[in-house]
Amino acid sequence: MTAQVLDGKLVAALVKDEVRARTQALASRGVTVGLAVVLVGDDPASAVYVKAKTKDARECGIDATDHRLPADTSQAGLLALVAQLGADPRVHGILVQLPLPKHFDTDAIIAAIPPHKDVDGLHPENLGRVAQGKPRFTACTPAGCMRLLAHGGVTVAGASAVVLGRSVLVGKPMALLLANADATVTLCHSKTRDLAERVAAADIVIAAVGRSELVRGAWIKPGAAVIDVGINRGADGKLIGDVEYAAAAARAGVITPVPGGVGPMTRACLLENTVRAAELA
Numbered sequence: 001m002t003a004q005v006l007d008g009k010l011v012a013a014l015v016k017d018e019v020r021a022r023t024q025a026l027a028s029r030g031v032t033v034g035l036a037v038v039l040v041g042d043d044p045a046s047a048v049y050v051k052a053k054t055k056d057a058r059e060c061g062i063d064a065t066d067h068r069l070p071a072d073t074s075q076a077g078l079l080a081l082v083a084q085l086g087a088d089p090r091v092h093g094i095l096v097q098l099p100l101p102k103h104f105d106t107d108a109i110i111a112a113i114p115p116h117k118d119v120d121g122l123h124p125e126n127l128g129r130v131a132q133g134k135p136r137f138t139a140c141t142p143a144g145c146m147r148l149l150a151h152g153g154v155t156v157a158g159a160s161a162v163v164l165g166r167s168v169l170v171g172k173p174m175a176l177l178l179a180n181a182d183a184t185v186t187l188c189h190s191k192t193r194d195l196a197e198r199v200a201a202a203d204i205v206i207a208a209v210g211r212s213e214l215v216r217g218a219w220i221k222p223g224a225a226v227i228d229v230g231i232n233r234g235a236d237g238k239l240i241g242d243v244e245y246a247a248a249a250a251r252a253g254v255i256t257p258v259p260g261g262v263g264p265m266t267r268a269c270l271l272e273n274t275v276r277a278a279e280l281a
């Protein structure tokens, strides 16, 4: 079997078309969708992400504004900016680019974003709503993975799903979304024994660990859906996922590449959350 490759760029383009139509509908009612992107410090990777997110947003008719603060900004200084953006009716979505410099209490910053403007879906209220099965904003990466599964025609209801990684950003909300969609979910992490056996029994594998090719191709159940969230750099500087791609693709039914799989979907789902925030306002 050779897997169908799920092209994240293609699916992201479809999502962006939908977002553009929705921003236009809002514009016809006099509403300009506003997204505030906050970047603290000068981490080069974060700067690249922020640039890409604002570019995407503008392409979809969203008024994206950049707020750059120096690395030595205080907790109180960042909280003041978040409060100002929270009170600004032109701003429908607020995104604070993570990771923040070490001296910040990140949880307190996220908790200070008004939940109805938390387009990253990381505020405890929004995570709690996902746990309740009544999501308002879903964390962008897990939302993107669900969209890719749908695009690949993967039946989630009744499937056996294994999620590798239990971060608040990816693994935990991913497991909840799959459970909400009626999969039977196993959430694996660094202390999990028998990882190979668990993966081998799965109809759906979501790898979100951050270790190059941890998931071996030989583990994959023939015909399984494999979604690779991992982004790792090889010795040659090339991006590598958490899955041994070629060997897994030889067994899987559908698979995402790295790059060009989940990454573009994460960005697209941020736009979807932002237009939703404006629609709900």
Ligand code: NAD
Pocket (backbone or CB within 6 Å): 141, 164, 165, 166, 167, 168, 169, 170, 171, 188, 189, 190, 191, 192, 195, 208, 209, 210, 211, 214, 229, 230, 231, 232, 262, 263, 264, 266
């Ligand atoms: P994290 O470091 O917060 O979490 C990693 C998780 O992996 C932990 O829960 C840990 O318990 C688990 N883990 C560690 N070793 C393991 C093992 N041997 N077996 C099973 N689980 C193990 O990372 P994160 O923020 O969740 O990100 C995970 C990966 O996804 C990273 O490579 C990150 O760069 C990538 N990522 C990609 C996107 C995207 O848009 N493509 C978005 C977010 C994160």
